[in-house]
Amino acid sequence: MDIPILSLLICLPTIGALFILFTTSNSKKYNSYKYISIFISIVNFILSVYLWYQFDKSNPTFQFVENRDWIYGFINYKVGVDGISILFIILTTFITPLCILSVNSTIKNRLKDFLVAILIMESLMIGVFCSLDLVIFYLFFEGGLIPMFLIIGIWGGDRRVYSAFKFFLYTLLGSVLMLVAIIYIYWITGTTDVEKLYQIGIEAKYQKILWLAFFSSFAVKTPMWPVHTWLPDAHVEAPTAGSVLLAAILLKMAGYGFIRFSIGLFPIGSEYFVTLVYILSLIAIIYTSLVALMQEDMKKLIAYSSVAHMGFVTLGIFTMTQQGVEGSIFQMISHGIISAALFLCVGVIYERMHTRQIKNYGGIVSVMPKYSILLMIFTLGALGLPGTTGFVGEFLILIGAFKDNFLVALVASIGVILGAAYMLWLYKRVIFGELINKDLKNMLDLNKSELIILSSLAVPSLYFGFYPEPLINTVEMSVSNLINNYNSSLEIYLANQK
């Protein structure tokens, strides 16, 4: 294995983006750059599946590690994957081609620039998930702000400027503290290499403050209540493909960050702040579910449901149990697929009717049967019906939570019910009922490309719902290794305290 496959994965979309930028013109003439970008992103997907195939699941350490000098004696360019990150990489490479496919008539102007932005975004997101050096991680994590800012701002809806600014400034503000923490870690340990930091550990007295600094960044990005308010705005104003990227992958960066850095690097800090995370997660689950119930804009409703789902994820991660963490990872993958699909579904009818207000719809089932079936699958997936990926994730998280704290699990379970309520109510109002709005009668059912996109999202969400084994299997060793490390360093700490 001499091919630097991870670097290839990171660079390929950027190379494609540059290729498109310099070779094709921005003319209306249809559409060589679209095919090039689809081709590149599919190649990247195949490459990542190959990576998964080559990946040794029984080995909990980092694999495919590449380590190069970057700034001498200071920072190395280091990338590698373990069972946790590999799933996110596949999720990224899987969602991106679908995103690009879904861009047809929604993006009216400057399609070429849009595709370039999405491809660069893909590079950065893959980079986040496989970087094994804190500074490199920060570079990718923050670099993603630029393309996303432009995606929301240039191609977004009416209030796009406000949303783009809010998105950018919120996340930047969260992240600068993380930068301070990263530099500080370098000065107290002499390295920013994650693998080395896992081995040597960080002194207990620094862990709480460092944990908080990282938390400020990840909490904004997750987003956790009360700093979640940028998300509904960004989602509503972003173009469909932007919302999909945002919901499916960007939010997962923070969840991934919690697992990889907060728990991995600062076990004592994590243990200390568990209650804080529990409370914020529970508020997120209950409160944003209630808010979602009252939404009249479909995209906004799904955005709030994302906040609630991410609440489950943070809850699961900080149970520090095998099931909880596995469940969280599973939930993130599942949410990545399902929320992407839901946003695409909203995009489909938005394109036809140019409204996202729920009250303008109703009775669509009679004109768009295929659409209704697919939306049904995703709705049920989002509310966690057994047989979909949503169920497996939530179920595992709740097991983990029951192991840790009965009350927390009980409250979280109410969130499941609320989730069912708002999703089913949404479905009912949009799909069933009388076909009152006359314009709806002229709506065409899904065309070929929409059908392909939505079915290719439906298949994994059902397949892994019935047969979660391949995913669980991949993360199992890495998660148990993580939790063992966590527990052992806690034990040492407690022993020292006595």
Added chain:
Amino acid sequence: MITDIYYVIPEIFLSLSLMFLLLLGVFKKEGSTIVYNLSLVFLIISIPLILNVPSNNTTLIFNDSYKIDYLSNFVKTLIIISTIFVLLTSSQYLKSIKIFNIEYPILILSSILGMMVMVSSNDLIVFYIGLELQSLALYVLASFNRDNILSSESGLKYFVLSALSSGLLLYGCSLVYGFSSSTNFSQIGFNYDQSIQGITFGMVFILVGLAFKISAVPFHMWAPDVYQGSPTSVTLFFAILPKIAALTVFIRFLYSPFLELIDQWQSIIIFLSIASMLFGAVAAIGQKNLKRLAAYSSISHMGYALAGLTTGTNQGIQSSILYISIYLVMNLALFSCILMLKKNNKYHESIEDLSGLSRNHPLLAFSLLVVLFSLAGIPPLAGFFAKFYVFAAVIEQSMFFLAIVGLMSTVVAAFYYLRIIKIIYFDKEAEKFDTDHNLGLKISLTITTILILIYFIYPNSLIDFVSKINLV
């Protein structure tokens, strides 16, 4: 003595070529193009001359009043290279506002000659001669467009305030001389008695004078007006070169005669740094004129550069020099963009004029995008590394307050950079600008943009040079 001359060949060469150009300008009618081009040639020749001067060891010449070391050579090279870029970018502008006179390159050359003396000085008197040489040339440059009332005003304003600050600086110098009985930097450090407060007074006056030159808050008042009033090419010169020189002199002062007084000056520099970062970020939000905005942005960037100096370590000096190097590249790119905003031979400076630039001029808009994000310090662009290094040095000394305030003000600053990006990318397009830019402008914009964009691939390229600066 004769061997000493070997070390100052670049300075001698520059002054000879300066005089030669002056004579040429007198005797040859309509010679401004030749003078302009020749001055570029002389500048290019002086680069190998500087590199030829041995700099691995510190050498003191002319009775220890002149210091040649790695820092001085590095900064001199930076000065020459950025002057070349300034001259490349400005010729078209000067022609179209009809101030393409022979004096312009000559004044620039004499100003940078002064700067070169400044950065090498190891004696208060030599330092002051260099400072005045560069300042006098700058006064004239600021009012170079003498038919324009704003330009005359800015020249006068700069002259009056700068003279005041020079006065303060001289007063400080005399106090230092009085309490240490020497004007030599190396001697001052040995001679003074720390328990006597007089030397601290002198130092503070000197710092105030220098803070004025780099427009650190609260000595920044002149900067916005002078930036706005001066011809744009002169503003570019103002934004970069005096700051490099003055920052280097800051390093010379703080780390050579006054290193023992670190407890005294550290808090002063921290204050200057925090005030500049915050004020620059907040005050820029309401600006409507690009050059004025550049003034506020440069105030806040000086704050970051000073933050590196607060540490009192080599790491800090290196990070400051790295910061100023990247800052100069970013400003060159920014001003190259501003110099391209020309409609029917009239230059536009208002931010609103950029509206919808991305549709009419996608490449120019993209360059501005890169530059602005880099100025805001967003990774992976060069500006991020500049800030990263400074804060790495600051956090090493556990100065968290400074680091956190600094990084928070980058968030505030990000707002106004984003506002320009919003106008460029999100707003409706306005009228097109002319596209007949000359080659020099295009070259300088292309090179600087690419440097900013791809710096992250090989950051060692600059860090290798900077890390050789060891003063402490």
